[in-house]
Amino acid sequence: GAGVSQSPSNKVTEKGKDVELRCDPISGHTALYWYRQSLGQGLEFLIYFQGNSAPDKSGLPSDRFSAERTGGSVSTLTIQRTQQEDSAVYLCASRRSGRNRMDTQYFGPGTRLTVL
Amino acid sequence: AQKITQTQPGMFVQEKEAVTLDCTYDTSDPSYGLFWYKQPSSGEMIFLIYQGSYDQQNATEGRYSLNFQKARKSANLVISASQLGDSAMYFCAMREGPFGNEKLTFGTGTRLTIIP
Numbered sequence: 001g002a003g004v005s006q007s008p009s010n011k012v013t014e015k016g017k018d019v020e021l022r023c024d025p026i027s028g029h030t031a032l033y034w035y036r037q038s039l040g041q042g043l044e045f046l047i048y049f050q051g052n053s054a055p056d057k058s059g060l061p062s063d064r065f066s067a068e069r070t071g072g073s074v075s076t077l078t079i080q081r082t083q084q085e086d087s088a089v090y091l092c093a094s095r096r097s098g099r100n101r102m103d104t105q106y107f108g109p110g111t112r113l114t115v116l
Numbered sequence: 117a118q119k120i121t122q123t124q125p126g127m128f129v130q131e132k133e134a135v136t137l138d139c140t141y142d143t144s145d146p147s148y149g150l151f152w153y154k155q156p157s158s159g160e161m162i163f164l165i166y167q168g169s170y171d172q173q174n175a176t177e178g179r180y181s182l183n184f185q186k187a188r189k190s191a192n193l194v195i196s197a198s199q200l201g202d203s204a205m206y207f208c209a210m211r212e213g214p215f216g217n218e219k220l221t222f223g224t225g226t227r228l229t230i231i232p
Contacts, residue, residue, distance in 0.1 A: 033219060042223075042225070043209075045220065045221070048217055048219050055217065056217050056219060059219075091161065104163050106163065107161035107163075108160070109159055109160045110160070
C-alpha cells in the first residue's frame with residue numbers, strides 16, 4: 001500500500017533558476033492538493049486538483065508558480081525564476097474523492113526547497 | 117482574524133500522563149470539518165482524527181480523542197497515556213467552503229515534548 005510520494009526529497013537551486021517538484025498521489029485518489037510550509041508563514045494552501053482540472057488556484061503566491069496534473073495521477077509544481085522567499089517545504093496531499101467531505105487528506109513526505 | 121488558533125507553541129509532558137492540545141477556530145460556514153495532524157521530525161504529516169461539524173459525538177481514535185465544543189468553537193486534542201513517540205508538532209486544521217474542494221487551513225502548531 002503505497003502512500004503519497006514526492007520527489008526530489010531535497011532540492012537546492014540558485015536564485016533565478018526554474019524548479020519542478022513532483023507528486024505521486026495514492027492510487028485512485030482523485031483529489032490532489034499542494035501546500036507550502038515555511039517558517040514565516042506556517043502551512044499554506046497553494047492549489048487543488050480534482051482529476052486533471054484545478055478549480056482552486058487561489059493559494060499560488062505569484063504567476064511564477066504553476067502546476068499541472070496529467071492522467072488524473074501525477075502532479076508537477078513548477079516554480080519559475082526562483083527567489084529566496086520560495087525556500088520552504090512543499091507538501092502534496094491526496095484524497096480519495098472530492099465528493100465526500102469525510103475523506104481525509106493524506107500527505108507525502110514533502111520536498112525541501114532551498115534557494116541560494 | 118486567524119481561522120485556526122493554537123495558543124500553545126510548546127508543551128512538555130511527563131510520559132504516561134494525558135495531554136490536551138488546544139485549538140479554537142473561526143468560521144461562519146455551518147458545514148465544516150476539523151482535523152488534527154502529527155508531524156514528527158521526519159516531516160511527514162500524519163492524520164490523527166477528524167470531527168465533522170454535524171457529528172453528535174466527540175471523535176475518538178485509539179489514544180486520541182477530540183473534545184469538540186461547538187458553541188465555544190474549540191476542538192481540543194486529548195492524548196491519553198502519552199508515550200515518547202508522541203513527541204512531535206501537532207497541527208489543528210479546518211476545512212470549510214464550497215463542496216468539493218476541502219482545502220485545509222492550518223494553525224501554527226504546538227510542539228509537544230514527552231519527558232521520560
